[in-house]
Amino acid sequence: MHEAEGAPTATTAQNERLATLFDAHGDRLYRLARRLAPSADDALDLVQDVFVRLAKSPQPVPHGLSAEEAWLVRVLVNVRRDQWRKESVRRREAERSGPPVAEIPNPETSYMRRMTVWRALDALSPRRRAVVVLHELEAMPASAIASLLGITTITVRWHLARGRRELAKRIRQTGASHEQPDPAVAGR
Numbered sequence: 001m002h003e004a005e006g007a008p009t010a011t012t013a014q015n016e017r018l019a020t021l022f023d024a025h026g027d028r029l030y031r032l033a034r035r036l037a038p039s040a041d042d043a044l045d046l047v048q049d050v051f052v053r054l055a056k057s058p059q060p061v062p063h064g065l066s067a068e069e070a071w072l073v074r075v076l077v078n079v080r081r082d083q084w085r086k087e088s089v090r091r092r093e094a095e096r097s098g099p100p101v102a103e104i105p106n107p108e109t110s111y112m113r114r115m116t117v118w119r120a121l122d123a124l125s126p127r128r129r130a131v132v133v134l135h136e137l138e139a140m141p142a143s144a145i146a147s148l149l150g151i152t153t154i155t156v157r158w159h160l161a162r163g164r165r166e167l168a169k170r171i172r173q174t175g176a177s178h179e180q181p182d183p184a185v186a187g188r
């Protein structure tokens with residue numbers, strides 16, 4: 001005899017739970033992902049990766065809006081941290097394998113500023129970048145960030161202070177390098 005007619009299977013129940021979680025938290029996760037990823041497409045991929053990981057995971061998501069959100073944000077930050085690590089390894093490998101490709105200057109100042117900030121953010125450690133993005137761009141208080149990342153509030157404040165200093169230093173360095181004439185062009 002087959003399972004009772006109309007009784008939901010574990011897969012159906014899991015799919016319904018995923019759909020409910022996505023409906024309740026998808027927009028918030030996308031807004032956060034948009035702050036952590038360099039493009040809208042990357043942010044969409046990041047949110048998708050969170051739900052794919054969730055679908056594959058036998059670990060249940062806690063119930064209750066705030067508990068669900070905290071759990072999903074932590075998964076999103078961890079997925080992005082894994083991506084940053086992979087990008088870092090690829091970047092180091094590319095630097096070792098050959099000369100860097102010359103960048104074509106872009107006349108749009110706002111674009112250059114945005115890219116400078118993204119590069120400076122990319123240079124931060126994954127946890128520090130997550131803390132800075134969550135606090136500065138998502139306007140989350142230190143206590144909420146601590147809860148989401150599973151660290152103390154003091155550690156969040158420490159990462160925030162260090163992250164701000166590192167960002168300022170890297171942005172100043174990048175700004176100074178943009179002001180220097182390109183030796184290849186200056187010699188003409």
